[in-house]
Amino acid sequence: xxxxxxxxxxxxxxxxxxxxWLTMVxxxxxxxxxxxxxxxxxxxQSALSEHIRTLGADKLFIYxxxxxxxxxMGNPIKMTxxxxxxxxxxxxxxxxxxxxxxxxxxxxxxxxKYFFIIGFPLDKDAAxxxxxxxxxxxxxxxxxxxxxxxxxxxxSEFKYGTIFDKPVKTGDTIYLNDHxxxxxxxxxxxxxxxxxxxxYIGIEDLRxxxxxxxxxxYMVAQVQAGSNIxxxxxxxxxxxxxxxxxxxxxxxxxxxxxxxLLRSVANVLNIIMAFLLAVAAISxxxxxxxxxxxxxxxxxxxxxxxxxxxxxxxRNSDVxxxxxxxxxxxxxxxxxxxxxxxxxxxxxxxxxxxxxxxTTLLQASTPAYLIIGCLLFAFVIGSIAGTFPAWQAxxxxxxxxxxxx
Numbered sequence: 571x572x573x574x575x576x577x578x579x580x581x582x583x584x585x586x587x588x589x590x591w592l593t594m595v596x597x598x599x600x601x602x603x604x605x606x607x608x609x610x611x612x613x614x615q616s617a618l619s620e621h622i623r624t625l626g627a628d629k630l631f632i633y634x635x636x637x638x639x640x641x642x643m644g645n646p647i648k649m650t651x652x653x654x655x656x657x658x659x660x661x662x663x664x665x666x667x668x669x670x671x672x673x674x675x676x677x678x679x680x681x682x683k684y685f686f687i688i689g690f691p692l693d694k695d696a697a698x699x700x701x702x703x704x705x706x707x708x709x710x711x712x713x714x715x716x717x718x719x720x721x722x723x724x725x726s727e728f729k730y731g732t733i734f735d736k737p738v739k740t741g742d743t744i745y746l747n748d749h750x751x752x753x754x755x756x757x758x759x760x761x762x763x764x765x766x767x768x769x770y771i772g773i774e775d776l777r778x779x780x781x782x783x784x785x786x787x788y789m790v791a792q793v794q795a796g797s798n799i800x801x802x803x804x805x806x807x808x809x810x811x812x813x814x815x816x817x818x819x820x821x822x823x824x825x826x827x828x829x830x831l832l833r834s835v836a837n838v839l840n841i842i843m844a845f846l847l848a849v850a851a852i853s854x855x856x857x858x859x860x861x862x863x864x865x866x867x868x869x870x871x872x873x874x875x876x877x878x879x880x881x882x883x884x885r886n887s888d889v890x891x892x893x894x895x896x897x898x899x900x901x902x903x904x905x906x907x908x909x910x911x912x913x914x915x916x917x918x919x920x921x922x923x924x925x926x927x928x929t930t931l932l933q934a935s936t937p938a939y940l941i942i943g944c945l946l947f948a949f950v951i952g953s954i955a956g957t958f959p960a961w962q963a964x965x966x967x968x969x970x971x972x973x974x975x
Contacts, residue, residue, distance in 0.1 A: 593864040596857025601908030601948050602915065603850040607915035608940060609916045611843040613933030617761070618835050628664075629703050630803055631826045632657060632789040632810070647822045651784040655789055656813045666791040667696035667703075670773065672780045677745040678734050687746065687769050690774025692716045703790045707965075711740030711755030721754040721915055722746065725766040729756045733767060746771070749779050761930035799827050811866035857904065858955040865897050865959035877966065886964040893960030894953050901952020905945045912944075 618883075633934065658666045667690055674687035690700050692714055698707075701713065714723055729736040740743065742753045750769070759766050776782060791806065793799050807825045879889060915947040916934025923932035 574664065575622035576850055593860045593900055594907065596860040597854070597901050597948055597952065598857075598908040598911065600850060600854035600857045601905045601944055602912040604847060604947075605909050605912030605940070605944050606853070606915050606919070606934075607843060607846045608852060608920060609912065609934045609936055610932065611719030611846075612937070612940070613916075613920070614931060615836060616935055617844075617931045617933050618839075619832055627828050628795075628799060629699075629828060630791040630793065630799065630806060631792065631824075631831070632806065633705075633787065633824055633826075635822045635824065649786045649789070649823065651786060653810060653813065654786050654789055656809050657789055657806055660791075660802065660806050660809050662794055662797040662805060664792045664794040665699050665915055666697040666789060667691060667699040668786045668787050668789045669700070669941045670776060670782060672776060672782065672786050674769070674770070674780070675747050677748070678738065678742075679736065681687050683733065685767060685769050687771060687776060687780075689773040691770050692718060692772045699790055699792050704790075706760075707758045708755045708856040709758040710754070712769065713755055714772055718754065719775060720751055721771070721775075722751045723755045723757060723770040724753060725757055725768045726768040727763055730759070731763070731766070747779050751775070759930075763929060799954050803827055854951065857901075861900050861952050861955035862959060863899050864900065865893060865956040866962075879968070889966075890960045890964040893963050894956055897956020897960065898949045898953035899956070900950040902945060904952070905948025909941055909944050 623879060632649075634649050654666070654668045657663065669688050669690040672687045672689070673684060675682055675684055690696065692717055697713070697715070708723075709726060709729065711723075714721055722744070724738060725732050730737070738753060738756070740753055740755055743750050745751070746769075753892070757766075771779075791802075793802050803825050807821075810823060810825070811817065811821060814822070880886075913936055915935070916936065920932060920934045923929050
């Protein structure tokens with residue numbers, strides 16, 4: 571019986587091809603928008619989650635509160651080497667590193683541009699934690715090593731991007747705040763232009779070139795194997811609170827685990843996605859109105875046909891079901907087109923992001939549950955939009971319908 575309903579509904583829709591296609595446009599556009607937004611959001615969340623996981627599940631990240639400013643850019647809240655020493659001595663910490671950042675001027679030939687310059691200690695253990703926590707791997711040359719002075723490591727954008735007219739390579743001499751400094755190595759791409767435009771020098775060079783103090787902008791601590799990272803994080807927080815003479819209410823720093831970073835990323839993306847979906851819902855409402863209008867018209871056009879159906883034994887429920895299936899099919903076909911278009915748009919956005927923006931973070935994720943969910947959603951929305959017209963059709967009296975001209 572149900573298959574007969576679907577066949578009849580499909581036949582009725584194909585008789586009004588142009589109107590059916592025009593009606594599906596609203597659903598198609600809204601489903602495409604919703605699909606693209608969710609697809610890109612899922613892809614971005616997955617890429618960021620993977621990037622955070624590469625930092626290591628055994629790492630703690632400690633930094634001053636960012637509410638008053640950006641590290642290296644005049645933030646009045648400061649941490650120093652003394653704070654770092656407190657962190658490094660906490661039980662459960664295997665090894666640690668820190669970094670300080672400055673806004674520096676790099677000159678190559680007659681071009682000058684400004685970048686964040688990251689300085690960090692070059693001793694073996696600290697450098698290993700720094701490399702691992704940043705997911706840094708050399709594309710050419712070598713990583714800075716203990717004793718290096720007057721050397722710099724650069725992100726991949728300096729070699730493969732368009733930061734400067736001439737690509738930078740290992741062995742080149744550049745000028746950092748007018749100090750000659752030699753490129754020792756270029757890192758592989760991390761997947762986004764911001765990270766790939768970073769510059770790295772030894773902490774001693776940073777303090778000499780920028781005349782900085784013992785300020786520390788960021789710390790990374792690796793937890794010993796077998797230790798509970800949450801418990802170690804609490805110990806670090808307590809030690810720093812005691813050392814800095816602070817309480818929970820006056821705390822001016824953060825101790826963050828990878829899980830907390832993932833939750834923060836997910837919360838931000840969920841808020842953004844909810845806002846964008848609310849905007850997309852407007853087009854979905856427009857599409858639903860279009861389906862309802864088409865079904866109302868269909869009821870009027872088939873008034874006599876409905877009367878014949880009921881005269882030969884069709885029940886109110888039969889008529890109601892047929893009309894609801896028709897409206898549902900309008901939504902479903904519009905959803906199929908929308909999902910197909912959404913997949914294509916997502917891949918185009920992904921390609922443009924990779925080629926033009928040099929980032930692999932913006933990816934289109936198309937899991938099966940997203941595709942099936944969008945199709946079911948489109949069918950349900952179509953059915954709901956056609957509910958009242960279908961109910962109106964089921965209420966038609968056969969005698970009046972057969973006399974209708």
